[in-house]
Amino acid sequence: MNASRRTIARLVAPVLALALVAGCATPPPADDKEAVAEWEQVNDPLEPLNRAVFDFNRAADKYAIKPAAEGYRAVMPKFGRERVHNILTNLNSPLTFANDVLQGETDRAVQTFFRAMLNTTFGLAGFIDVATPAGIPPHEEDLGQTLAVWGVGEGPFLMLPIFGPSNPRDTVGLVAEMFADPFDLAMANMGKEYISYTRMGMTGLDKREALLDTLDEIERTSLDYYASLRSLYRQHRASEIKNGRGGGEKVPAPGLSGTPKGDELSQSAQ
Amino acid sequence: MISRRFLLAALAGSFLGLAFTPIAAAEADPKAFVAQLAGKAMETMTAKGLADAERNQRFRTQFTTDVDLPEIGRFVLGRHWRAATPEQQQEFIKSFEDIVVLTWATRFKDYGGDLRHVVTNAIADGERGIVVESMVERDHQTPINLQWKLKKGEPDLRVVDLVVEGASMAITYRNEYSAVIQANGGKIDGLLGAMRTKIAEMQAAKGTTKAN
Numbered sequence: 421m422n423a424s425r426r427t428i429a430r431l432v433a434p435v436l437a438l439a440l441v442a443g444c445a446t447p448p449p450a451d452d453k454e455a456v457a458e459w460e461q462v463n464d465p466l467e468p469l470n471r472a473v474f475d476f477n478r479a480a481d482k483y484a485i486k487p488a489a490e491g492y493r494a495v496m497p498k499f500g501r502e503r504v505h506n507i508l509t510n511l512n513s514p515l516t517f518a519n520d521v522l523q524g525e526t527d528r529a530v531q532t533f534f535r536a537m538l539n540t541t542f543g544l545a546g547f548i549d550v551a552t553p554a555g556i557p558p559h560e561e562d563l564g565q566t567l568a569v570w571g572v573g574e575g576p577f578l579m580l581p582i583f584g585p586s587n588p589r590d591t592v593g594l595v596a597e598m599f600a601d602p603f604d605l606a607m608a609n610m611g612k613e614y615i616s617y618t619r620m621g622m623t624g625l626d627k628r629e630a631l632l633d634t635l636d637e638i639e640r641t642s643l644d645y646y647a648s649l650r651s652l653y654r655q656h657r658a659s660e661i662k663n664g665r666g667g668g669e670k671v672p673a674p675g676l677s678g679t680p681k682g683d684e685l686s687q688s689a690q
Numbered sequence: 691m692i693s694r695r696f697l698l699a700a701l702a703g704s705f706l707g708l709a710f711t712p713i714a715a716a717e718a719d720p721k722a723f724v725a726q727l728a729g730k731a732m733e734t735m736t737a738k739g740l741a742d743a744e745r746n747q748r749f750r751t752q753f754t755t756d757v758d759l760p761e762i763g764r765f766v767l768g769r770h771w772r773a774a775t776p777e778q779q780q781e782f783i784k785s786f787e788d789i790v791v792l793t794w795a796t797r798f799k800d801y802g803g804d805l806r807h808v809v810t811n812a813i814a815d816g817e818r819g820i821v822v823e824s825m826v827e828r829d830h831q832t833p834i835n836l837q838w839k840l841k842k843g844e845p846d847l848r849v850v851d852l853v854v855e856g857a858s859m860a861i862t863y864r865n866e867y868s869a870v871i872q873a874n875g876g877k878i879d880g881l882l883g884a885m886r887t888k889i890a891e892m893q894a895a896k897g898t899t900k901a902n
Contacts, residue, residue, distance in 0.1 A: 454769045455769075458768075458769075458868060462865060462868075462869075502830050557832065558832065633800075637796070637797070640892070640895070641789070641792075641793040641888075641892070642866055643866060643867065643870050643881075643884045643885065643888055644866050644869045644870050644873070646869075647865055647866040647869035647870070648862060648865075648866045650865070651857070651861065651862045651865035651866060652857045652862055655856055655857040655858060655861065655862070656855055656856050656857045658856065659855065659856020659857070660856065664835060664855075664856065
């Protein structure tokens, strides 16, 4: 509990400080309809602030997070990293299960439940993922997705320090899950917060290590790294919320929309 | 390793099969088209004993035949396309082709490593559109879901978008490039300049001469 609270205080303070310095982006004039449509579709009124946070994140990544992830990859063999990933996924299953239930996804809730049962027992506390070969693949759910299923709008795009691309809805989900995680609550009750800290650190390392090649590749090939990540994040998130179902139909492809070439996709591209 | 060879052999087999059956060639199977496209690209990028210039040239030819880059380029530029002069449009399409080819050459090279590409499904999407679903399988990791958006053209099928885990590449390019235009005061020349710089950077990083 204390661990999470302090983390949040640390997160919120610099955001507020930067908001005062950086301010907001200027919307386009109302008579330029296409520019307004684009502005709404991009959904980033706090862009100057977000870009400032992004610069901070890139510096933190360059000097601390990425070297740590590279070190982790260099020191820990793939076999070990997979075991760590399995344990972390298993620790997350109570939250995933709760979100499956809250979203009314009965089948996925049952999957999560049996995965946790199998992997905690036969898989030695999640050390080995025995459920996937048994035909129950893993999936992730979080409170941000649950809120979305309940009809809560995403709000403007938000670049969080360290945590990266997000929005107010997903930030609420992230913070609430920090307070509500059953494993962390149990550890706090036993006075063993250091275990929660270790878990948080390992989760970060695991995620960054998995993204090492992908992020390098996006940075290598993009003209505007920030704009690329913003677009990829928002599209991917929209598809995650729908659990990958029917995500494709909402996204028009060039030349398929029936509209004249080069016309606005805006509304549906979200 | 064995399974990948088998896959490539199967792909080559199905390709020959199509080539010699006039009916099948006229009514090209979208699933086979995507499987071949990915198979050919991986093969070109990983085949041994090819000079780099030759390899890049071959990849570019295959890729630009199967993927409708001018169509995607017009979509990516969106409302700025109409504001651009014909010279700017031409330069944009040329630079866009360079960037996309340089980007995907590397990606297919990686895919040709220890990844398996499996085509799973094809669905009609409107009158002329087809969506082919496929998966990139990796050892001990969740597979990556892909959707290939195809358009029935006059002679053949062509790719007009690739959706990776819900993120459309065409829309990502579109959002990104419009951000660059905006950062340059709404000027397309700013984008063209940034693209030239990026192409030079990517070619330098590759350490090879540009094909064509």
